Amino acid sequence: MNKILLLLIMVARRDLVLAMRRRADVLTTLIFFVMVVSLFPLGVGPETDMLRKMAPGVLWVSALLASMLSLGRLFSADYLDGTLEQMLLAPQSLSVLVLGKMAAHWMVSGLPLVLMTPVLGLQFDMPLKAVGVLMLSLLLGTPVLSMIGAIGAALTLGLRGGGVLLSLLVLPLCIPVLIFGTGAVGAVTDGLGYSSHLSLLGALLVLAAVFTPWVAAQALRISME
Amino acid sequence: MRPFEIVGGDYKAAQSVESIVYNPKLVNFRFVFMLEVSNLACSRGDHRLFAGLSFALHSGQVMQIQGANGSGKTSLLRTLCGFIQPDEGKIAWQGVDVRDLAEDYFARVLYLGHLNAIKDELSALENLRISAGLSGIKLNESDAIAALRRMGLKGRERLPVKVLSQGQRRRVALARLLVSDAVLWILDEPLAALDVNAVALIEELLDEHLAKQGMVIFTTHQPLKVAGVEMRSLSLS
Numbered sequence: 001m002n003k004i005l006l007l008l009i010m011v012a013r014r015d016l017v018l019a020m021r022r023r024a025d026v027l028t029t030l031i032f033f034v035m036v037v038s039l040f041p042l043g044v045g046p047e048t049d050m051l052r053k054m055a056p057g058v059l060w061v062s063a064l065l066a067s068m069l070s071l072g073r074l075f076s077a078d079y080l081d082g083t084l085e086q087m088l089l090a091p092q093s094l095s096v097l098v099l100g101k102m103a104a105h106w107m108v109s110g111l112p113l114v115l116m117t118p119v120l121g122l123q124f125d126m127p128l129k130a131v132g133v134l135m136l137s138l139l140l141g142t143p144v145l146s147m148i149g150a151i152g153a154a155l156t157l158g159l160r161g162g163g164v165l166l167s168l169l170v171l172p173l174c175i176p177v178l179i180f181g182t183g184a185v186g187a188v189t190d191g192l193g194y195s196s197h198l199s200l201l202g203a204l205l206v207l208a209a210v211f212t213p214w215v216a217a218q219a220l221r222i223s224m225e
Numbered sequence: 226m227r228p229f230e231i232v233g234g235d236y237k238a239a240q241s242v243e244s245i246v247y248n249p250k251l252v253n254f255r256f257v258f259m260l261e262v263s264n265l266a267c268s269r270g271d272h273r274l275f276a277g278l279s280f281a282l283h284s285g286q287v288m289q290i291q292g293a294n295g296s297g298k299t300s301l302l303r304t305l306c307g308f309i310q311p312d313e314g315k316i317a318w319q320g321v322d323v324r325d326l327a328e329d330y331f332a333r334v335l336y337l338g339h340l341n342a343i344k345d346e347l348s349a350l351e352n353l354r355i356s357a358g359l360s361g362i363k364l365n366e367s368d369a370i371a372a373l374r375r376m377g378l379k380g381r382e383r384l385p386v387k388v389l390s391q392g393q394r395r396r397v398a399l400a401r402l403l404v405s406d407a408v409l410w411i412l413d414e415p416l417a418a419l420d421v422n423a424v425a426l427i428e429e430l431l432d433e434h435l436a437k438q439g440m441v442i443f444t445t446h447q448p449l450k451v452a453g454v455e456m457r458s459l460s461l462s
Contacts, residue, residue: 010358021346082340083356089306091332091361224308 004096011100012107018077019108025073030112033066037120048125055124056134056185060178063113063138064145068170070109071149072163074101075220079157088224094217102143102150102213110142133188133198137181140201147212148173154219177204258284258319258333258408258440260305265314267300274300275461276313284408284438287431287451291444292461298444299339301461302413305442306336332361335407337415341398345387349373349397352386357404364404372403377423391418399423402430410434412443424449 019026040058041051078084087097114135121131152170156162184197259281266276274297282288290298303309305316307323307330316323323330343352350369357364373382376396386394395418402410410431416424424447431441431451443449 007358007361010355014355017351018344018346077344080340081344082338082342083344085306085308085336085338085340086342086356086359088308089331089334089336090359091328093328097359225310 004092007092008096008100008103011097012104015101015104016107019104025070026108026112029066029070029109030116032069033062033113034116034120036062036065038123041123051124052126052189055121055126056130056137056182058124059117059120059134060138060141060181063110063142064171064174064178066113067109067142067145067149068167070105071146071153071166071170074105074150074153075157076153079224084220084224088221094220095213098150098154098216098220099209099213102147102216105150106143106146110138110146114138114142127189130185130189133194134185136198137184137201140198140205141177141181144177144201144204144208145174147208147216148177150216151212151219154216154223157220157223177201180204258438260409260440261315261317261320262305263315263317265301265304265316266312267297267304267309268312269297269300278314278459278461280457280459282409282440282442282457284440285435285454286457287435287441287443287454288457288459289443289445289449290459290461296461298461299413302336302338302411302442302444305411306334307331333408334411335360335401335405335409336411336413337398337401338413339417341394343386343394343397346385348383348385349378349389349400350382352397353400353404356401360401360405360407362404362406368404369400372400373397375403376400376426392420392423395419396423399427399430402434408439410439410441410443412441414444414446416445416447416449428452 037059040054044050044054075084078087088094090097117135117138118131121134126134149166149170152166152173155169156166159165180197180200184194184201187194187197261281263279265278267274278301280288290301292298300309304311307316307327318326318330318333342356343349344355347355350366350373353369353373354364354366357369370382373379376399378393378396378400381389381393386397389397399415415427419427428450431449432453434441435451435454441451
């Protein structure tokens with residue numbers, strides 16, 4: 001058990017080191033997120049009531065699109081330089097390696113978005129409590145996006161034009177996350193309880209953490225043939 | 226020299242006393258590993274590459290796969306690694322289908338393909354330690370440096386791999402042979418991009434591995450001499 005945990009940390013650390021040495025990739029995702037979110041107040045106009053109502057949806061959809069942007073790179077670099085072959089031949093379970101890669105992907109492409117949210121919430125004149133709940137919902141939801149996305153990334157590995165296909169495969173699967181994520185913020189602005197939405201997001205996270213690494217590992221084996 | 230010899234048989238049972246065959250001529254204890262390929266067929270797309278391929282390889286044996294470009298050498302090696310499912314036939318390790326062994330089999334195999342499996346952004350040292358970690362070996366820094374030095378990369382251990390030449394990158398990849406504890410080496414064109422000195426070094430490594438009762442299957446278009454053992458060859462056409 002301990003060995004599995006060490007391996008998971010090793011793989012995640014490797015991906016984080018690589019991401020830090022290719023910082024441009026990390027920054028593009030974050031800048032894309034900030035830009036898309038900022039376009040809405042400019043396009044819709046400065047009516048604070050409407051902006052406040054739109055904010056959770058805009059931030060969530062932008063986070064979803066930003067995470068699609070970086071998914072293509074999740075396995076493709078390892079595929080192109082042959083590291084993925086070595087991972088398939090590793091004497092440990094491939095699912096653990098995949099989970100490690102998912103974790104690193106989230107820390108690079110999901111976590112910065114969560115941390116950026118309070119600043120962007122200001123643009124939409126969101127109340128402090130709503131910003132807090134939005135951050136919580138993104139914190140629970142963005143790992144699910146990385147995990148579901150990894151299945152799509154594994155399936156479309158090595159395909160030409162895989163990026164578009166990846167989005168078509170993955171976006172519909174992310175709808176539940178989007179609904180509960182925005183629902184939580186909607187509930188808190190309406191003065192209702194938001195814990196049920198967050199609990200459901202947490203349940204999705206647990207479910208995804210158990211099943212998606214295995215599914216993505218199988219998809220990788222199929223793609224490598 | 227060896228009192229006991231465990232030959233073939235069931236992988237799990239081979240580790241129990243019952244399956245040990247007593248041989249008075251022998252003095253030491255050793256495991257004999259065996260890879261058996263029977264009636265293997267493989268195709269890519271609609272094109273049948275080979276069919277009815279059978280061979281067995283034991284500890285201390287080396288086999289060269291020969292054939293023209295596109296005859297399926299790489300596909301055969303990738304099938305042996307389990308990346309490609311064969312159309313027909315069976316690959317068995319110690320008598321057990323490798324698909325059932327899965328990770329137990331992978332732990333015995335070292336595969337070096339056309340791709341070096343090294344990252345441009347990482348140094349040679351980091352690359353070697355990470356790939357050792359992936360194969361479940363904990364490699365400390367001094368051992369890793371020693372392996373890289375033996376591969377002729379002295380002074381370049383901490384440089385990012387992207388500044389190294391093609392041959393030097395191949396040497397970084399080949400350094401895995403030095404730190405691995407795998408029994409079966411599957412090498413696809415190991416000599417590509419290597420100079421004369423490196424080829425001599427690879428020959429030396431193969432000799433050492435075979436002397437330790439390892440097994441090697443490789444493809445190459447360059448001459449490669451292995452001392453002491455008979456080189457078997459398999460022709461794909």
